[in-house]
Amino acid sequence: MTFVSKTTAFLARAAAGAGLAAALALPGAALAGAIDQLHAFASNTQSARGSFSQVTRGASGQAAPAQSGSFSFQRPGRFRWEVAKPYEQLIVSDGKQLYQYDPDLSQVTVRDVGQAIGSSPAQILFGSGSLEQSFNVAEQPERDGLQWLRATPKTPDAGFSRVDIAFKDGLPARLELLDAFGQTTAITFSGIARNPQLPQDSFRFTAPAGVDVVRMGGQAPAGGR
Numbered sequence: 001m002t003f004v005s006k007t008t009a010f011l012a013r014a015a016a017g018a019g020l021a022a023a024l025a026l027p028g029a030a031l032a033g034a035i036d037q038l039h040a041f042a043s044n045t046q047s048a049r050g051s052f053s054q055v056t057r058g059a060s061g062q063a064a065p066a067q068s069g070s071f072s073f074q075r076p077g078r079f080r081w082e083v084a085k086p087y088e089q090l091i092v093s094d095g096k097q098l099y100q101y102d103p104d105l106s107q108v109t110v111r112d113v114g115q116a117i118g119s120s121p122a123q124i125l126f127g128s129g130s131l132e133q134s135f136n137v138a139e140q141p142e143r144d145g146l147q148w149l150r151a152t153p154k155t156p157d158a159g160f161s162r163v164d165i166a167f168k169d170g171l172p173a174r175l176e177l178l179d180a181f182g183q184t185t186a187i188t189f190s191g192i193a194r195n196p197q198l199p200q201d202s203f204r205f206t207a208p209a210g211v212d213v214v215r216m217g218g219q220a221p222a223g224g225r
Contacts (some may be wrong), residue, residue, distance in 0.1 A: 033139050034149035037167040052081075056077050059182030078203040092205040099205040107206075107212045114151035140164060143206040146173055 031176035032040070049072035056064045065086045076095065083089040090101040093113050100109040134155070140148035146166035153160065159180060166174040171194075175187040207213050 008034050032147075032170075034147040034167045035137055035139060037147060037170050038149060038165065038172075041167070045123065047196060047198050048072065048192060048194050049196055049198065051190050052187050054185060054187045054189075056183060056185045069123075072198055072202055074198055074203065078201050090205075092203060094203045094205070099207075100206065101207070101211075105212075106210065107214060108207045109216060111216045133151060144174075145180045163202065 023135055049070070051070050052172050054067040058064075067083050068085050069081070069083040071079065071081045077093055078095045079091075081091040088103050090099075090103075092099045092101075096113055098111045098113050100111075101107075115211065135151040137149055137151050140150050142148065143166070146164045146168050148164055150164050152162045159178060161178045163178075164176045165172060166176075171192060172189055174189070177185045179185070208214055
């Protein structure tokens with residue numbers, strides 16, 4: 001996406017991530033390494049919501065316009081990633097289908113969730129499977145007061161080379177992705193709340209009247225869900 005051209009790069013393997021928690025830091029999390037904090041977060045966080053900011057830089061270092069917005073997720077596989085600035089974009093997964101809506105283009109792209117997420121950064125934070133099945137994971141040196149890990153996909157078709165994730169007090173704080181073209185995307189998370197009650201319609205999507213619906217791969221329900 002842009003999140004939708006660059007971060008659908010995350011979420012849809014097209015070229016992702018986020019999900020998180022704040023009110024309940026885990027006891028002793030500040031002393032744990034990033035991998036332990038990730039496993040604890042995945043085990044103890046079934047839903048979350050918060051805000052994000054995102055900057056993508058090309059291989060030459062030139063930055064695209066910064067993005068900001070909100071997200072929420074509920075395991076397994078349901079999430080909502082909504083870009084508010086500089087222009088509106090929306091990604092919604094209902095656990096079966098992933099909908100990418102670009103109001104400026106009046107277009108919705110629909111993918112099967114398994115096909116879209118696969119070995120993507122979205123699987124790390126939104127998924128419920130074993131991280132080590134799809135990624136080689138290693139601790140990284142502390143940086144900016146944060147504990148870092150690096151996840152490298154085991155398959156060559158993941159669409160990115162590596163993703164670094166930073167934790168602080170048991171919560172994801174930043175995510176930095178290097179794609180196959182040398183572009184980097186940095187996401188900072190804030191205002192996170194863990195295990196809130198989320199409206200179930202947060203993860204449903206119905207295409208607005210007159211919008212083009214493009215289905216990729218398997219058949220999707222007509223008109224969204």
